[in-house]
Amino acid sequence: MKTAILGFGIVGSGAYEVLEKAGYEVKKVLDIKPHPELGDKLTSNFDDILNDKEISVVAEAIGGLEPAHTFVVKALRAKKNVVSSNKHLICTYYDELLSLAKDNNVKILFTASAGGGIPWLFNLKRSLCADDIIEVSGIINGTTNYILDAMETSHRLFNDVLEEAKSLGFAEANPSADIDGLDLARKIAISSSIAFNTVVKENQVSTLPLRNITLDDIDYCKTLGKKVKYMSYGIKNDNTLSVFVEPTLIDCNSIEASVSTNNNMVSLYGKNVGKLSFYGQGAGKYPTGHSLACDVIDIITGKASFEYNPKELSVDNNNLKRKYFIRTTSDVSGEIVFKKEQVDNVRYIITNYVSVSSMNRFAKEILLADEFAFIAGFEEK
Amino acid sequence: MKTAILGFGIVGSGAYEVLEKAGYEVKKVLDIKPHPELGDKLTSNFDDILNDKEISVVAEAIGGLEPAHTFVVKALRAKKNVVSSNKHLICTYYDELLSLAKDNNVKILFTASAGGGIPWLFNLKRSLCADDIIEVSGIINGTTNYILDAMETSHRLFNDVLEEAKSLGFAEANPSADIDGLDLARKIAISSSIAFNTVVKENQVSTLPLRNITLDDIDYCKTLGKKVKYMSYGIKNDNTLSVFVEPTLIDCNSIEASVSTNNNMVSLYGKNVGKLSFYGQGAGKYPTGHSLACDVIDIITGKASFEYNPKELSVDNNNLKRKYFIRTTSDVSGEIVFKKEQVDNVRYIITNYVSVSSMNRFAKEILLADEFAFIAGFEEK
Numbered sequence: 186m187k188t189a190i191l192g193f194g195i196v197g198s199g200a201y202e203v204l205e206k207a208g209y210e211v212k213k214v215l216d217i218k219p220h221p222e223l224g225d226k227l228t229s230n231f232d233d234i235l236n237d238k239e240i241s242v243v244a245e246a247i248g249g250l251e252p253a254h255t256f257v258v259k260a261l262r263a264k265k266n267v268v269s270s271n272k273h274l275i276c277t278y279y280d281e282l283l284s285l286a287k288d289n290n291v292k293i294l295f296t297a298s299a300g301g302g303i304p305w306l307f308n309l310k311r312s313l314c315a316d317d318i319i320e321v322s323g324i325i326n327g328t329t330n331y332i333l334d335a336m337e338t339s340h341r342l343f344n345d346v347l348e349e350a351k352s353l354g355f356a357e358a359n360p361s362a363d364i365d366g367l368d369l370a371r372k373i374a375i376s377s378s379i380a381f382n383t384v385v386k387e388n389q390v391s392t393l394p395l396r397n398i399t400l401d402d403i404d405y406c407k408t409l410g411k412k413v414k415y416m417s418y419g420i421k422n423d424n425t426l427s428v429f430v431e432p433t434l435i436d437c438n439s440i441e442a443s444v445s446t447n448n449n450m451v452s453l454y455g456k457n458v459g460k461l462s463f464y465g466q467g468a469g470k471y472p473t474g475h476s477l478a479c480d481v482i483d484i485i486t487g488k489a490s491f492e493y494n495p496k497e498l499s500v501d502n503n504n505l506k507r508k509y510f511i512r513t514t515s516d517v518s519g520e521i522v523f524k525k526e527q528v529d530n531v532r533y534i535i536t537n538y539v540s541v542s543s544m545n546r547f548a549k550e551i552l553l554a555d556e557f558a559f560i561a562g563f564e565e566k
Numbered sequence: 567m568k569t570a571i572l573g574f575g576i577v578g579s580g581a582y583e584v585l586e587k588a589g590y591e592v593k594k595v596l597d598i599k600p601h602p603e604l605g606d607k608l609t610s611n612f613d614d615i616l617n618d619k620e621i622s623v624v625a626e627a628i629g630g631l632e633p634a635h636t637f638v639v640k641a642l643r644a645k646k647n648v649v650s651s652n653k654h655l656i657c658t659y660y661d662e663l664l665s666l667a668k669d670n671n672v673k674i675l676f677t678a679s680a681g682g683g684i685p686w687l688f689n690l691k692r693s694l695c696a697d698d699i700i701e702v703s704g705i706i707n708g709t710t711n712y713i714l715d716a717m718e719t720s721h722r723l724f725n726d727v728l729e730e731a732k733s734l735g736f737a738e739a740n741p742s743a744d745i746d747g748l749d750l751a752r753k754i755a756i757s758s759s760i761a762f763n764t765v766v767k768e769n770q771v772s773t774l775p776l777r778n779i780t781l782d783d784i785d786y787c788k789t790l791g792k793k794v795k796y797m798s799y800g801i802k803n804d805n806t807l808s809v810f811v812e813p814t815l816i817d818c819n820s821i822e823a824s825v826s827t828n829n830n831m832v833s834l835y836g837k838n839v840g841k842l843s844f845y846g847q848g849a850g851k852y853p854t855g856h857s858l859a860c861d862v863i864d865i866i867t868g869k870a871s872f873e874y875n876p877k878e879l880s881v882d883n884n885n886l887k888r889k890y891f892i893r894t895t896s897d898v899s900g901e902i903v904f905k906k907e908q909v910d911n912v913r914y915i916i917t918n919y920v921s922v923s924s925m926n927r928f929a930k931e932i933l934l935a936d937e938f939a940f941i942a943g944f945e946e947k
Contacts, residue, residue, distance in 0.1 A: 203838055207696040302839045304692065308685055314867075315588040315859045440831075440845060443824040450821075452845075457584055457856040458683045462845035464821060464833075475838040478696045486695075488869045 186241045186485045187212040189234040191256055193220055193227075196270045196297065197246035199474020200481070209482060212240055215256075231256050235263050242481050245269040254278060261285040261293065266489075268480040270297035270473055276371040280384045283493040292491040294480040299325060299372035302472025303465040304479065305451045309379050310490065316455035318380040322418040325372045327447030327467040328356045328363040329395050329415040334445045337403050337412070343396070355447055355468075366392035366430040369417045377419030377428050380453065383498035385419070391429040391502045391545045397559040398432060402512055405533055406434050412442040413561060420505055426498055427505035429541045433562035434510050502541040508565060509536040509544050513551055513558035521547070535563060567866045569623045570594040570615040572637055574601055574608075577651050577678065578627035580855020581862070590863060593621055596637075612637050616644050623862050626650040635659060642666040642674065647870075649861040651678035651854055657752040661765045664874040673872040675861040680706060680753035683853025684846040685860070686832045690760050691871065697836035699761040703799040706753045708828030708848040709737045709744040710776050710796040715826045718784050718793070724777070736828055736849075747773035747811040750798045758800030758809050761834065764879035766800070772810040772883045772926045778940040779813060783893055786914055787815050793823040794942060801886055807879055808886035810922045813942035815891050883922040889946060890917040890925050894932055894939035902928070916944060 188204060190197050193216040204211050213234050214226050231252075234240055243260040245267065247253040253274045258281075260267050267286065269275055275282065275295045286293040296307045309321065324330050328350055335346040347364070350356035362368040370390035377385045395415045406413050411434035419428045435441055440462060444450045449467030454460050466472035483489040511517055511534040517525070524535040539547070548560045569585060571578050574597040585592050594615050595607050612633075615621055624641040626648060628634040634655045639662075641648050648667065650656055656663065656676045667674040677688045690702065705711050709731055716727040728745070731737035743749040751771035758766045776796050787794055792815035800809045816822055821843060825831045830848030835841050847853035864870040892898055892915040898906070905916040920928070929941045 199838075203696045209696075303842065304689055307692075308689065311685065311688075311860065312856075314863045315584045315590075315856055438824060438826065440821060440824045443819060443821045445819065455856070457580075457852040459847045459850075459853055460845075461684065462843075464841075464843035464845065466840045469840075471838040472840055475693075475696055475836070479692065482695045486871065488871055490867065490869055 187239045188242045188244055188481050189213040189215065189237070189240045191215045191243060191245045191253070192247035193218070193223070194246065194248070195470045196473045196477060199470035200244055200246060200477040203471065203474045203478040204481060207478065207482065209485060213237065231259070235259055240265065242266045242268060242484050244477055244481055245271055245274070246477060247271065249273055250277060257282060258285065261289050261291060264289050264291050266291045266484045267293045268477055268484065269293070269295045270477050272298040272368070272371045272375060276374050276387050279375065279378055280495070286491065287493045292484055292489050294484065294489055294491070295375070296480050297473050297476035299375045300449055300451055300463070301327070301467040302469060302476050303449055303451065303463045303467065304476065305463045306376065306379055308461070308463060309376065309453055312453060312455055312458060312461065316457045318421070318453055318455055320418070320420045320454040321373070321376045321380045321451070322416060322420070323451035323462070324414055324441055324444050324449050325417050325451055325467065326363055326369045326415060327449055328360070330444060330449070331355050331447040333398070333413060333415065336400060340400060342400065343398060364396040365394040369415065369430040373417035373419055373428060373430060376451070377426060380419060381421055381426055381498055383426070383495050385426065385428055385500055389428060389500040391541050393431040393545065393548055393560055395432045397557055399559065402559050405512070406510070409434065410437050411435060412437050414441055414444070416441070416562065422504045424498070425501040425504050427502050427541055428500050429502060431562040432559070433564055435564045436566065502545070503543070504540070506538040506540050508538060508563040510534070510561045510563045511536065511551065511558065513555045515551060515554035515558065517551065567622045568593040568620045569625055569862050570596065570618070570621045572596045572624060572626045572634070573628035574599070574604070575627065575629070576851045577854045577858060580851035581625055581627060581858040584852065584855045584859040585862060588859065588863065590866060594618065612640070616640055621646065623647045623649060623865050625858055625862055626652055626655070627858060628652065630654055631658060638663060639666065642670050642672060645670050645672050647672045647865045648674045649858055649865065650674070650676045651858050653679040653749070653752045653756060657755050657768050660756065660759055661876070667872065668874045673865055673870050675865065675870055675872070676756070677861050678854050678857035680756045681830055681832055681844065682708070682848035683850060683857050684830055684832065684844045684848065685857065686844045687757065687760055689842070689844060690757065690834055693834060693836055693839060693842065697838045699802070699834055699836055701799070701801045701835040702754070702757045702761045702832070703797060703801070704832035704843070705795055705822055705825050705830050706798050706832055706848065707744055707750045707796060708830055709741070711825060711830070712736050712828040714779070714794060714796065717781060721781060723781065724779060745777040746775040750796065750811040754798035754800050754809055754811060757832070758807060761800060762802055762807055762879055764807070764876050766807065766809055766881055770809060770881040772922050774812040774926065774929055774941055776813045778938055780940065783940050786893070787891070790815065791818050792816060793818050795822055795825070797822070797943065803885045805879070806882040806885050808883050808922055809881050810883055813940070815942055815944045817945065817947065883926070884924070885921070887919040887921050889919060889944040891915070891942045891944045892917065892932065892939065894936045896932060896935035896939065898932065
């Protein structure tokens with residue numbers, strides 16, 4: 186069984202090196218740019234891969250929806266196994282791609298699409314063989330963790346750290362997918378789809394932005410014994426799911442609070458196994474390349490498992506209630522307020538229990554009145 | 567493929583429940599005590615299992631060396647796959663059992679033998695398919711982590727917490743294997759054997775005891791920005807290994823420092839993947855039972871990998887140097903001292919870099935002069 190890699194960018198070239206070094210032949214690499222070091226292996230024509238009977242695993246590392254989607258669909262229809270590191274693709278076409286793999290009796294694996302170098306999705310799937318998952322959650326975006334950690338440890342402004350993250354290649358020129366939560370929403374949607382054997386779409390994930398956090402917020406939270414982390418959650422309650430992405434005040438002594446720089450830490454809570462957490466590099470050439478390569482090798486060595494029989498399980502963010510932290514210059518009052526402190530014209534509010542959906546609506550109102558307000562979940566334990 | 571479980575204690579009964587609930591039949595259970603709930607499945611005669619052609623996986627959860635060793639050897643010779651949660655057995659007979667499995671073309675898996683409910687050994691092995699491991703290390707004993715955490719958070723004496731741990735079932739009546747490091751030595755020996763594809767015996771692991779730690783030590787270390795954790799290490803340096811178990815002063819902000827109660831956190835450092843850490847319950851009926859059950863299911867579903875071609879790689883603890891912390895009433899002086907502080911008749915010493923072996927010898931001298939001295943590794947980063 187030979188492999189083709191689609192896209193010779195950071196992840197694709199990392200996976201190429203890892204596979205070749207481990208003794209697994211990469212027969213073709215698809216890229217539109219010249220790569221003389223690849224010699225005859227390089228092609229810009231996907232049909233060279235599709236029509237090559239020796240290639241039975243296609244590793245997609247192009248990113249984005251097109252042409253990745255077209256290529257992956259063609260590969261599955263041609264009964265080639267697929268491996269992908271592309272969260273946008275997997276999240277958007279989850280049901281289509283997994284059904285297609287099943288119908289064609291091939292495998293599709295995408296461990297590297299959420300958690301980068303961490304074998305998170307792989308272990309999540311493995312734990313399902315003999316456990317019921319009740320929650321998946323954690324820090325699943327390295328860029329925003331880097332920003333929060335740098336703000337806290339070196340007391341620098343959000344925008345200054347963001348610019349630094351851009352210059353280091355951690356953040357995109359347009360950082361919205363990170364700091365407004367879309368990247369996290371896709372990863373927790375994929376994680377929740379696996380954990381709860383269903384299909385969660387990115388637009389079902391309730392999301393609060395991180396971008397308004399200030400040094401003052403971080404300092405204030407510290408006085409409460411809390412650190413702010415940009416957390417993602419998929420939680421089962423009876424017969425519905427709550428799936429949401431929120432900056433969250435977590436206990437300073439929790440393991441998540443100790444996650445520094447651009448690392449990730451994601452956890453599953455199983456009825457048997459309890460809390461199991463996985464920590465490591467959520468991005469990067471060799472970590473993510475290694476993760477993609479391990480999926481390829483699992484397929485080649487016959488160790489990959491693939492089952493797809495999703496159940497209807499609706500996402501309803503009205504069903505989970507938590508407390509929130511709000512920092513705003515506009516007035517917030519009424520039943521929602523559990524505790525309020527005012528310093529000059531700034532209100533620091535801890536709310537009573539509110540559903541994720543209600544707070545999402547309310548956050549929009551607050552941000553209309555005070556575009557710089559910061560709203561975050563508040564974990565009590 | 568059907569399974570037999572040897573031993574119906576905490577782990578064996580946990581694995582039984584997990585397997586049955588997941589739809590995998592346990593055909594026989596070996597135990598010498600009566601268990602009416604098991605009906606016909608219970609036997610006290612191992613031959614009932616050995617001679618049953620339907621049973622192709624034997625899950626050993628008896629613990630200790632005998633009769634576990636005899637049963638496992640017979641099972642492998644009868645070409646039955648073996649799964650074990652028994653660190654004492656695996657560590658002692660590592661080469662014999664893995665060779666026997668290979669010769670008989672069956673599998674032996676033992677994820678639950680180090681890390682309990684954490685799929686640590688499983689992931690360590692998986693990462694090897696495309697990476698070189700340079701270090702394995704972490705917190706791999708729940709009892710001593712519970713003691714250290716309770717001493718620190720509730721400022722109670724070592725012996726008081728140890729008694730509490732005994733009453734909670736976390737610690738044995740004779741706690742030496744935990745507080746003197748033998749349990750940790752076995753687990754890091756097994757982890758190092760896998761990580762570096764060799765055979766490390768428990769008596770090759772250099773071990774410093776935890777039992778002399780006091781509240782005063784914990785407070786003093788806090789003034790240095792450090793927490794004490796009972797750490798285990800397997801580190802590759804060029805062509806030898808250093809394998810050692812030592813109380814260690816680690817940075818208060820490290821992820822290991824945030825591991826509370828009886829949890830474990832173990833890490834691998836891969837050339838490709840960087841640091842990957844695994845956190846969870848290192849013991850307990852359902853976590854460890856789940857881990858044993860997952861190994862069984864991996865075998866039944868054909869997903870288990872098993873290769874055994876160990877290399878000669880000698881353990882030499884002279885080759886790794888680190889700093890140490892020493893608290894003693896006896897005098898320590900000379901080149902070894904980097905920093906010394908004396909309060910009344912108590913000396914607090916940070917050493918210069920010393921090899922693990924040298925410090926092990928020196929620790930014995932110190933303890934002869936001051937039987938209550940506390941000696942611990944000192945991590946600089």
